[in-house]
Amino acid sequence: MSSYYRRELPIQSKPIxxxxxxxxxxxxxxxxxxxxxxxxxxxxxxxxxxxxxxxxTNRVVAFHSSACWRNHFHASQMSDKLIVIYFTASWCSPCRFMAPVLDEYAAHYIDVEFNKIDVDELFSISQEFGVQTLPAFLFIKRGKEIDRVTGARREELQRKIEKHRA
Incomplete structure (x- = not known):
């Protein structure tokens, strides 16, 4: 028998x-x-x-229900504060790369609100905003989209945050 031989047993049933x-x-x-x-x-x-x-540590607010997102979005339409919406998915490797970058920016830019939406959980919300590429970062002021960054572009994201936050 070869030393590379490995016996694999099939899983009979799920563990309880x-x-x-x-x-x-x-x-x-x-x-x-x-x-x-x-x-x-x-x-x-x-x-x-x-x-x-x-x-x-919790500056990026993740939304898991469309009702919660809609309530938050409608309430934020009265504010002049810049909102960065981060559209992501758990299977997207560029999204996983940008997650700590977004946390870093959220800790640095305290006058900007950072929201996170998983497209698998809230597909209808991503369709409303026309998100077709991941990761996508939408910049919202007073309920209107003013800019967008798609892909894992760290420097461009930072430039647009600094441009629109004033």
Whole structure:
């Protein structure tokens, strides 16, 4: 028998995963973590540290329902703030390349709102905006599209953010 021989067994059935009744989802665990003081002597510093951490890391808002997106979009039409909508997909490798870049820009440009829409989840929204290439970045002001960047173009995206944010 060759040393390269490898025996592969077919999977007979899917594994059964039992979730205990006391299991808490990660979101529930995180909210309980935020309510508990880390330092019992100085609760205000602990809460401030936790809030500043979440504020800095979650600047790109992902939408998973078209109703939530429509409510947010209609509310933002009254604002002069620049909105960058990032259309992405989990299977798109240029999209995965641009995700940390967008997080970096979101942390740097605090006066710009960054939204993320997965085209597989919200296909109707991507059709409304005419998105045909991924990744796509749409620049919106007062409910109107003012510019667009398609593809993984880091420098062009930064130039357009700086141009339109004023």
């Amino acid at each position: 995963i039992h979730t205990p009744a006391y299991y808490k989802s990660p979101a529930t665990q995180w909210s309980e973590f935020r309510q508990e003081p880390v330092n019992h002597y100085n609760r205000s510093n602990a809460v401030a540290a936790i809030s500043s951490h979440t504020a800095n």
